[in-house]
Amino acid sequence: MKKIITVILAGILVSVLSVNAIAQPISFTKTAPLIAVTLEDGTKTFIQSSQLQLLGRDEQGDYILFTSDGYVTADSAGLSGVLGSESLQNLPGITDFRPLPDYAQGQAVSDFQRALIQLGYMDGNPDGDFGGKTKQAVIAFQRDIGLEPNGVVDELLQMLLLSMAQEPAYVTRTASFDAIRERTESNLQPIIDSGMLLEYDDITGTGWISSGEPLQIDASGEADIDRYYLSIQCGFSVQDEENGMVSVLPSLMIDCNCARRPVMQSITLKSGDARSTLPILSLKTFLDGIYSIEKAVIPLGEAELSLLNTIEDNGELKIHIEGKYRSFNLIIPQDNLSAFSTVGRTAIEIRR
Structure with a gap:
């Protein structure tokens, strides 16, 4: 079988899981979530899988999934936060x-054969x-x-086969609007x-609205110390407020996975x-060996929205x-310009 790899799920998934499910296939009808993976040899990369098989827990209590890249694991706290479901x-x-x-021989064999x-x-x-x-x-x-076609049926293969025999939970995130x-002005x-999509976790009270077209830059071919992965997306951040209302603010979302921690401080649009x-005022940082993962959501003001309307x-x-400690220069490809300009135009319309 392929090697087990560790994952950090990026993005908020909304799914329906059966409480008694052995394993639940989750199919994404729109944009699949971005998954940051660490291979057993320490190599880091990112994958997107339109269907995930949620298989259960291993001996350490970590969740096991099967994606288009094979078996992966996710720590309990991280996966619970992403799926937002007590049924986990x-x-x-x-x-x-x-x-x-x-x-x-026996019932387990019969279930597997079925x-x-x-x-x-x-x-x-x-x-x-x-x-x-x-x-x-x-x-x-x-x-x-x-x-590997070896005919060996271990615990993981049983979980996977029984999962694939179930009806998948189709996730259409636009339904979450x-x-x-009723809770936003x-x-x-x-x-x-x-046509933007809403990703919303009603447990944490946070979410993200976008066209589902993040700009992804992968420099994994460089020397280990210089490797980095950047994902930048323009959209609307969603946040539950203490008074029960929900704020919807035009924002930029940046994820940076880098061997040399940049400590992002500001972003310039031209x-x-x-x-x-x-300025980048709120920066979340996670460490994974020699790699750091930095995440930031940056609210956009009138000047930035006006600029986006001209791009x-x-x-x-x-x-x-x-x-x-490290800076990045990006030129947004022509195919991605509309995703940024749509946010600028829509941000003005939603305030009317």
Whole structure:
């Protein structure tokens, strides 16, 4: 099987999980979440998977998932915060299962065969006998999903197969606008009409609205000390207030994963003759070995919104991120300009 890798899930996922589910497939009908991964050898990269298989817990209590890049793990606190579902606490762990050796018999084999039949890898009815026919079906299943086709059925493979035999929970995040519509003074209709998506966690009371088109820069090909990954997105930050209302503010969201910690301090936007600089006042930092992960959400003022309204006419948007120890210069590609300008235009409309 592929190596287990550790993940940090970026973005807020909204899903419906069955309390008694062994494992729940989660399919994203719009933009898949960005997942920052650390390989066993320490290599860092980022993946997006349109479907996640939530499999359960390992012996350390960490959650196991299966994505397009294979098996991954997420720490309990991190995954609970992302999914925002108490049903996570009721997921069985992979240690609740036992490997199914060749010639094993019993109910566990029947359940496994029933899932193989449902997914089209076996014909007939389950007989509870792990024979050659079942082993060949297992090999075909492993080959189709990119695992080593060795016919070995361990705890993880049982969890995965039983998960894939369930109906997936389809996640359409635009439906979440109803969760904040009656609690904000902002006119949300222009945002909805523009096709933006809302990601909202009703437990933490935070969220993000965007077109789902983050600009991603991956410099993983550089020397280890110079490797970095940047994700920058223009949208609207969502925050529950103490009075029960919800604020919706045009903002920039920046994620930086870097071997040399930059300590981001300010950001400058430039388009044509217009230039505007904003301080980064709230910076969240997480350490993972020699790598640091910095996250910031920066509210945009009138000057920045006016600048964004001109970028398509000017045909450019340049961004400079100033850090204490490292800085970055970005030129936004033409294909990404509309995602930034839409926020500038919509931000004016929602205040009317």
